[in-house]
Amino acid sequence: MSAHQQASQSAPDTWDQITRERAFLLRLARLQLASDADAEDAVQETLFAALRNWSVYAQKSSVRSWLCGILRHKIVDAIRCRGASIALAQADDSDAIIDSWFTGDDAWHPATFVDHLSGEKIAERSQLLAIIELCMARLPEQSARLFLMREYLGMDLDEIEAGCKLSPGNLRIILYRARMRLRDCAVRGWGEFE
Structure with missing residues (x-):
């Protein structure tokens, strides 16, 4: 069973709640990562991790805050592991x-x-x-x-x-x-x- 199917069964609007924040997460990732491809990858990994871990989301913060926390770690990983160069204009x-x-x-x-x-x-x-x-x-x-x-x-x-x-x-x-x-x-x- 896919992560999307699991999330859909546990809460009908889980997928909508998570994907609604995609554009915002992408803008945030593009600020820190040199290429659009790296930003897209970080956001996709964030969304997948959120779907996979939806059952442990404690709802002590908004969905956006929770996703930003996940994205933060994905960005740091991308900068460290992939050696992404930061384009400083x-x-x-x-x-x-x-x-x-x-x-x-x-x-x-x-x-x-x-x-x-x-x-x-x-x-x-x-x-x-x-x-x-x-x-x-x-x-x-x-x-x-x-x-x-x-x-x-x-x-x-x-x-x-x-x-x-x-x-x-x-x-x-x-x-x-x-x-x-x-x-x-x-x-x-x-x-x-x-």
């Missing part, structure tokens, strides 16, 4: 490129946020995530990509330096500036500097 602040990464419907949410908090805390967290997303969109493409590699994918500095062909000092400066820009933007967005 020159900093491009074009709004069209940034807008194509995320839409209002496909907002990026880290897998670590679990919605078992009070309604007020959930609202605060949602507001903070919206501000962080806006701030991330304002970062130069290279800074955003390196920041995600370090903070979201959890890659070591040595791995990022080697994969992106950056000197240790240059990488640290880019990450420092990205953190400072995010902090300044988030503080203004949160209302402290009005």
Whole structure:
């Protein structure tokens, strides 16, 4: 019996829930992997792993968060095992490129946020995530990509330096500036500097 058939029997809308997130997962994978083929492979492996493990999904987070957690591991594996080269474009602040990464419907949410908090805390967290997303969109493409590699994918500095062909000092400066820009933007967005 295929994974799709097993998932269909256990929950009628499992396949729909999982495949509905495919476009979002593909955009996220393309940010980190050099080729569309590698991104497609990572997303397909993610969807297959989700179908295979649907019975252990604890529903403590949204399906998207769970899938992002799986994809995160697949991306790290692809970067490490396949030696995928990260295509770092020159900093491009074009709004069209940034807008194509995320839409209002496909907002990026880290897998670590679990919605078992009070309604007020959930609202605060949602507001903070919206501000962080806006701030991330304002970062130069290279800074955003390196920041995600370090903070979201959890890659070591040595791995990022080697994969992106950056000197240790240059990488640290880019990450420092990205953190400072995010902090300044988030503080203004949160209302402290009005």
